[in-house]
Amino acid sequence: MLPSGLTDLAAQVLRHAEERGERVATAESCTGGLVAAALTAISGSSRVVDRGFVTYSNEAKAEMLGVPPDLIETHGAVSREVAVAMAEGALAHSRAHAAVAVTGIAGPGGGSADKPVGLVHFALARRGEATRHAEHRFDGDRDGIRLQAALAALGLFVPPQPT
Template sequence: MTEINPLVETLAQLALNKQIRIATAESCTGGWVAQEITALAGSSDWFECGFVTYSNEAKARMLGVPAELFISDGAVSEPVVMAMAKGAVDNSRAVLSVSISGVAGPGGGTPQKPVGTVWMAWYFEGREVEARCFQFAGDRHAVRLSAVREALKGLIKQLNKNTV
């Protein structure tokens, strides 16, 4: 993924310079963000781990997402990705995380959450969790690729902010 490589390289430099360890908590991207990160040699110096939590049960068990959030808001929602991002940091040695949950398609969409709806959150320990909803166009591959790209951009943005 040549378009992703520069983002990962920028993320690596920032994480190394700031001595920050990063974790991912992925659902619809199935570990793709972690795969792109670990494709870069030396990423073990700054990448802690990746949680691939596709089922709600895995999100609850591995990341501590409260089960009631799935009932009240659904897996593709701001409260769930915020809990996932916090859970990734709480359950690792990372201080920065990204979480992703979405409807990649081709099925599974609803009028409220059509195919292409992807929620992401970024959590930097000591700061507020930041979440954002995206509406990506294209087929399943395109939606997932767009999510990977935006997840990496968001991590870079978090590292470019002033340290707590």
């Protein structure tokens, strides 16, 4: 069972994409498919969701998405550059109009002074547009960080709501 806030946002993403006649794809590392799971938990998602890539290992990022291994070696798997390459790779290897990528450190271990637990990089690639990047530092335990990351990733698909 997924949290209602996650499925509510996923439903909003699906409505927005369907209104635009778009299909979406996901490329996930630290969220391990949570973004795709939230989207596909909604009835009718097959009209919008093209595919999801879970690329937890560096090898999977290279093999499934075409992320250059030297890019990972130079910048690290948790970086702006790799998030952008993941999103663009998901777009290139799918029939989607838009693809979101998530790569980060959910913890509890694996962090460093430069890249602490909770650091997550996101990218949104749309056909014919410049790829957008976002970086967040989340607090909490592993599950909390993964949930916050999934929410942030879904949020990239929809325009900000007027206040």
